[in-house]
Amino acid sequence: MDRKTLFIGYLDNSLTPAQSREVEQLLTTDGNARSEMDALRARFNAIKKYSPEPANNSSEVNDFYVSQLMEVRKKIEKQPATLQIPFRAGLTFAATLIAVLFFTLPQMNTSETPITVSEVRVFEEVAAPSMLTFENEVSYSSTVDAVALQESLPEINNLIAEHLGADAVKEAAYHSEYSSAQDLLAELSDEEIVLLADNLEIQQ
Amino acid sequence: MKESTEEDKILVQEFIDGKEEAFNRLMIKYQRKVYSIARKMLGDHDEANDVSQEVFLVVYNKLKGFRFESSFYTWIYRITVTRSLNAIKKNKLRRFFGFGNDNQPEIRTEEGVTGAMESKEEFAKLEKSLQKLPAKQREVFILRHFEELSYEEISQITQTSVGALKANYFHAFNKIEQLMR
Numbered sequence: 571m572d573r574k575t576l577f578i579g580y581l582d583n584s585l586t587p588a589q590s591r592e593v594e595q596l597l598t599t600d601g602n603a604r605s606e607m608d609a610l611r612a613r614f615n616a617i618k619k620y621s622p623e624p625a626n627n628s629s630e631v632n633d634f635y636v637s638q639l640m641e642v643r644k645k646i647e648k649q650p651a652t653l654q655i656p657f658r659a660g661l662t663f664a665a666t667l668i669a670v671l672f673f674t675l676p677q678m679n680t681s682e683t684p685i686t687v688s689e690v691r692v693f694e695e696v697a698a699p700s701m702l703t704f705e706n707e708v709s710y711s712s713t714v715d716a717v718a719l720q721e722s723l724p725e726i727n728n729l730i731a732e733h734l735g736a737d738a739v740k741e742a743a744y745h746s747e748y749s750s751a752q753d754l755l756a757e758l759s760d761e762e763i764v765l766l767a768d769n770l771e772i773q774q
Numbered sequence: 775m776k777e778s779t780e781e782d783k784i785l786v787q788e789f790i791d792g793k794e795e796a797f798n799r800l801m802i803k804y805q806r807k808v809y810s811i812a813r814k815m816l817g818d819h820d821e822a823n824d825v826s827q828e829v830f831l832v833v834y835n836k837l838k839g840f841r842f843e844s845s846f847y848t849w850i851y852r853i854t855v856t857r858s859l860n861a862i863k864k865n866k867l868r869r870f871f872g873f874g875n876d877n878q879p880e881i882r883t884e885e886g887v888t889g890a891m892e893s894k895e896e897f898a899k900l901e902k903s904l905q906k907l908p909a910k911q912r913e914v915f916i917l918r919h920f921e922e923l924s925y926e927e928i929s930q931i932t933q934t935s936v937g938a939l940k941a942n943y944f945h946a947f948n949k950i951e952q953l954m955r
Contacts, residue, residue: 578947582918584925584940613951618919620900622813624823635805638823639798642830649835760860 577607581614782846789837797837801830808854814916815858817905825857844930851921852931855913862909903953907946914939915946
């Protein structure tokens with residue numbers, strides 16, 4: 571453990587007794603270490619005081635929390651007696667992604683290469699109309715096991731990330747029945763968005 | 775936190791028994807904490823407000839099934855950090871698909887009470903610095919440095935080992951300290 575990490579641990583109160591003694595000994599014998607620790611402590615305490623508030627003065631802050639409470643109560647009252655699972659959104663997403671896989675994998679098997687113009691054309695001509703049909707089938711026919719589709723979502727996402735790469739997903743979403751990727755994302759539940767972000771391994 | 779835990783238990787039990795106002799009291803008690811964690815995680819007032827409301831809706835809907843296997847406050851903190859992390863991921867995905875804001879969320883320094891910090895500039899700098907930490911480090915840093923939870927409590931919330939949490943905290947503090955210079 572380097573000196574700075576030891577000092578941070580000391581301020582954080584998370585060192586072992588032996589490590590704490592080591593720091594204390596250093597502080598009594600080394601002037602530079604003491605100055606370093608003083609500067610670090612000042613920063614440590616200043617950061618601790620940071621407390622963002624939703625408004626400028628206490629009466630506005632109180633008003634904010636009162637209206638937040640009322641807002642939540644309103645939402646609670648609007649909820650149906652039995653909570654409905656956002657199944658439709660998941661179903662649409664699963665259907666779209668499966669269709670993307672079915673109709674684009676043969677054309678786009680290079681995982682990290684950007685999609686070519688001809689590949690996009692193939693997708694537009696072949697995949698997108700079929701996807702619409704596929705989606706209708708899933709939504710309105712009982713012949714497809716919709717629950718199984720939804721359950722296979724993680725696997726589908728993995729396949730997409732693995733075989734098509736992020737660019738392909740982006741393009742596929744854009745050229746799907748949705749007018750834009752934003753429409754596609756608007757259909758997804760929170761869980762699906764998180765799953766997709768994880769599978770695409772979007773860097774921070 | 776012991777007294778608080780006892781009080782929470784009573785309120786949760788009252789809510790389970792059908793006393794609706796017990797939820798309001800719990801919400802009033804935790805509104806500031808929840809907003810504060812979400813705001814530090816997201817660096818944006820509106821998003822923090824949205825996440826806070828989402829958290830309380832989740833709490834309302836799941837509270838009847840609360841089994842007291844953990845304390846109420848670790849449970850609500852867990853929901854808050856999870857929802858905040860989800861919001862961060864959603865923002866990244868929106869940026870990835872090219873229709874989100876490319877910049878970091880707007881920082882509303884004029885809306886923040888800066889009293890505790892030396893200046894608004896320092897406040898803004900810290901808020902920006904927090905957003906530069908990887909989300910997981912930010913989560914640990916906020917729960918440890920600001921909420922002053924023990925590593926064991928954070929471990930319960932984040933399902934991460936104490937050793938890894940300490941390492942995350944040290945890295946986070948080191949980075950924030952450098953960015954604040």
